[in-house]
Amino acid sequence: MKIGVLTKQVPSADSPLKLDGGGKWIGEENVTFAINESDAYALEEALRIKEETGDGEVVVASLGPQRVQRGIREGLSKGADRGIHIEESLPYTSDPFLTATLFANTLRNESFDLILSGLQSDDLGLGQVGVLLGEMLSMSTATLVMETGISDSTIRVKRELEGGWFQWTTLKLPASISIQSGINTPRYPSLKGIMGAKKKEIRSIARNEVDDGGATLQTLRKVYIPQKVKRTEMIEGEADQVVAKLIDIFKRDIKVL
Amino acid sequence: MDILVVLEHKNGTMHRASMEAIAAGQSLARDLGQTVSVLAMGEDTSQMAQEASAKDVMEVLTAEHPLLKDYSADGYAKVLTQVIEAESPKYVIMGHTYMVRDFLPKVSAALRKPLLGDNIAYRIEDGSIIFTKQVFAGKLSADVVPNGDPPYLVTFQSAAFQEDAAAEGNGAAVRPVEVNLESGHISTTSEEPFQETTTTVDLASADVIVSVGRGIGKEENLSMIKALAEALGGQIASSRPVVDAGWLPPYHQVGSSGQTVAPTLYLALGISGAIQHVVGMKGSKNVVVINKDSDAPLFEIADFGVVGDILEIIPKLTEAVKAA
Ligand SMILES: Cc1cc2nc3c(=O)[nH]c(=O)nc-3n(C[C@H](O)[C@H](O)[C@H](O)COP(=O)(O)OP(=O)(O)OC[C@H]3O[C@@H](n4cnc5c(N)ncnc54)[C@H](O)[C@@H]3O)c2cc1C
Numbered sequence: 320m321k322i323g324v325l326t327k328q329v330p331s332a333d334s335p336l337k338l339d340g341g342g343k344w345i346g347e348e349n350v351t352f353a354i355n356e357s358d359a360y361a362l363e364e365a366l367r368i369k370e371e372t373g374d375g376e377v378v379v380a381s382l383g384p385q386r387v388q389r390g391i392r393e394g395l396s397k398g399a400d401r402g403i404h405i406e407e408s409l410p411y412t413s414d415p416f417l418t419a420t421l422f423a424n425t426l427r428n429e430s431f432d433l434i435l436s437g438l439q440s441d442d443l444g445l446g447q448v449g450v451l452l453g454e455m456l457s458m459s460t461a462t463l464v465m466e467t468g469i470s471d472s473t474i475r476v477k478r479e480l481e482g483g484w485f486q487w488t489t490l491k492l493p494a495s496i497s498i499q500s501g502i503n504t505p506r507y508p509s510l511k512g513i514m515g516a517k518k519k520e521i522r523s524i525a526r527n528e529v530d531d532g533g534a535t536l537q538t539l540r541k542v543y544i545p546q547k548v549k550r551t552e553m554i555e556g557e558a559d560q561v562v563a564k565l566i567d568i569f570k571r572d573i574k575v576l
Numbered sequence: 577m578d579i580l581v582v583l584e585h586k587n588g589t590m591h592r593a594s595m596e597a598i599a600a601g602q603s604l605a606r607d608l609g610q611t612v613s614v615l616a617m618g619e620d621t622s623q624m625a626q627e628a629s630a631k632d633v634m635e636v637l638t639a640e641h642p643l644l645k646d647y648s649a650d651g652y653a654k655v656l657t658q659v660i661e662a663e664s665p666k667y668v669i670m671g672h673t674y675m676v677r678d679f680l681p682k683v684s685a686a687l688r689k690p691l692l693g694d695n696i697a698y699r700i701e702d703g704s705i706i707f708t709k710q711v712f713a714g715k716l717s718a719d720v721v722p723n724g725d726p727p728y729l730v731t732f733q734s735a736a737f738q739e740d741a742a743a744e745g746n747g748a749a750v751r752p753v754e755v756n757l758e759s760g761h762i763s764t765t766s767e768e769p770f771q772e773t774t775t776t777v778d779l780a781s782a783d784v785i786v787s788v789g790r791g792i793g794k795e796e797n798l799s800m801i802k803a804l805a806e807a808l809g810g811q812i813a814s815s816r817p818v819v820d821a822g823w824l825p826p827y828h829q830v831g832s833s834g835q836t837v838a839p840t841l842y843l844a845l846g847i848s849g850a851i852q853h854v855v856g857m858k859g860s861k862n863v864v865v866i867n868k869d870s871d872a873p874l875f876e877i878a879d880f881g882v883v884g885d886i887l888e889i890i891p892k893l894t895e896a897v898k899a900a
């Protein structure tokens with residue numbers, strides 16, 4: 320089984336988010352980066368499928384500036400076999416169609432049996448790239464996947480529906496599957512894995528080499544701090560004062576004590 | 577055709593996001609001076625079509641086929657693509673539901689037209705349209721514009737438009753459209769939907785809910801939450817990452833993929849306020865939020881808010897509740 324995994328590097332959840340001067344993105348100083356949450360689950364699922372089927376290859380692919388190589392290296396240290404980096408000068412790409420096109424042109428010749436991606440990226444939250452890529456490579460697709468079972472020519476996946484419902488769907492391979500957070504418990508890299516990763520290959524491709532000049536379908540004009548609408552009553556003070564006020568509110572305003 | 581709102585249903589009943597999408601379509605139609613039509617897809621769309629034709633829309637299209645009886649991404653994408661090609665709408669509008677996430681990018685790929693997803697608003701500036709969505713887990717907003725010629729595929733986040741804002745009309749005409757679908761078009765087979773866990777915790781009828789998020793840091797700290805919930809006589813709930821980590825069983829999860837709750841008090845501890853969580857608890861009568869980040873989006877819907885460290889506050893609060 321030859322498996323490709325898309326892992327995106329995104330600002331980690333507790334990074335300070337300051338707007339950059341251009342108003343189009345965040346300033347990256349003081350930002351720490353991490354692998355997108357659902358992508359980390361996708362990578363783990365790929366590694367497990369490889370272990371289960373006992374053969375094949377897991378290839379991690381990432382699009383972004385030079386810094387994303389660290390994310391790829393993390394994937395390699397967890398057990399992925401090699402990496403592909405589509406090098407982009409911008410810190411972000413905001414058109415999912417373009418992102419998927421760049422991946423399609425890069426990965427087409429790999430002829431993966433399976434491509435796993437995260438359900439959505441934690442920065443832009445577009446939730447499209449896995450399905451778009453699957454379409455572009457004529458693969459079957461499924462999203463919101465919470466369990467997988469692989470066989471020779473098909474993959475059976477448990478899809479999450481709304482409100483706590485699920486459904487099993489069987490897809491023909493090759494397939495592009497978007498993984499939902501919580502599907503497994505991602506491993507940590509072992510020391511041996513970290514050492515071994517240094518020797519693994521990361522192939523770098525300039526974005527221009529795989530850009531077929533197609534139009535950008537949507538443009539991110541600016542990012543900004545949202546306007547606050549609701550007036551929340553903020554309770555201030557030291558912990559003891561806050562607690563006393565909360566008790567008062569529980570008694571008088573909310574009447575649960 | 578100008579604006580086409582595409583409906584979604586479960587066993588024939590319209591999804592509430594579809595009614596919100598009709599309201600969005602009507603609003604857009606007013607602002608752009610355009611007309612709005614709706615499309616119902618399925619094996620038998622009569623119930624949905626009837627409901628939609630009571631709304632203030634120009635026309636109700638129905639796309640019926642036996643292969644649309646059960647949802648498949650391939651089937652729905654194929655049929656919607658055909659309808660868009662035949663009718664040439666400028667905007668195609670849907671709610672940002674799980675089903676739409678699953679199949680609408682396929683339509684975008686087939687038509688090579690943009691899918692602008694999960695918007696919370698739109699506005700018109702100098703005659704062109706700008707959509708707004710949340711980015712960075714709701715901490716920032718982004719303005720996004722479509723490029724090139726229509727159609728543009730657009731989805732709106734839950735509650736971006738109000739269901740009851742969908743204006744009534746006087747009986748729009750229903751027009752069946754032609755559908756070409758063969759079983760060979762559908763590369764998947766699906767089994768019956770099911771629910772995983774029988775809910776042993778009745779969050780829906782709880783009066784007090786103490787809800788915990790990733791801010792709790794580690795599993796050991798959950799005992800703190802249990803003590804507080806016990807002191808308050810309330811139930812424990814959580815955001816998704818707490819369940820994903822295996823710290824609480826799934827039936828504690830509140831949100832779009834978990835339970836919907838409406839207690840008298842929803843005490844949210846270390847929860848940031850992602851929309852998928854908020855949809856499950858925004859009906860709560862009183863929301864009290866404790867979070868160390870003053871910019872956490874959940875403060876937006878809080879009645880009372882504390883910027884502080886839950887690990888410090890919870891034990892003290894538990895003692896004070898016991899003493900009260
Ligand atoms: C299709 C889909 C469905 C989803 N369904 C659901 C769902 O049903 N329910 C759900 O909840 N989520 C759901 N999610 C996930 C959702 O998008 C968010 O990722 C999730 O709600 C975040 O949970 P959180 O707020 O606990 O974690 P985070 O977003 O990581 O927030 C943690 C918060 O804790 C605060 N914090 C940290 N330490 C402390 C401390 N010591 N004291 C006080 N505050 C602290 C931080 O400031 C932060 O605001 C879904 C996502 C998708 C894409």
Ligand SMILES: Nc1ncnc2c1ncn2[C@@H]1O[C@H](COP(=O)(O)O)[C@@H](O)[C@H]1O
Nearest residue numbers: 325326382436437439440445446447448
């Ligand atoms: N720049 C990128 N590099 C690697 N993977 C990406 C990138 N952008 C998107 N993806 C993958 O596509 C998924 C969905 O992303 P999105 O459509 O941007 O929400 C992510 O979870 C990743 O798995």
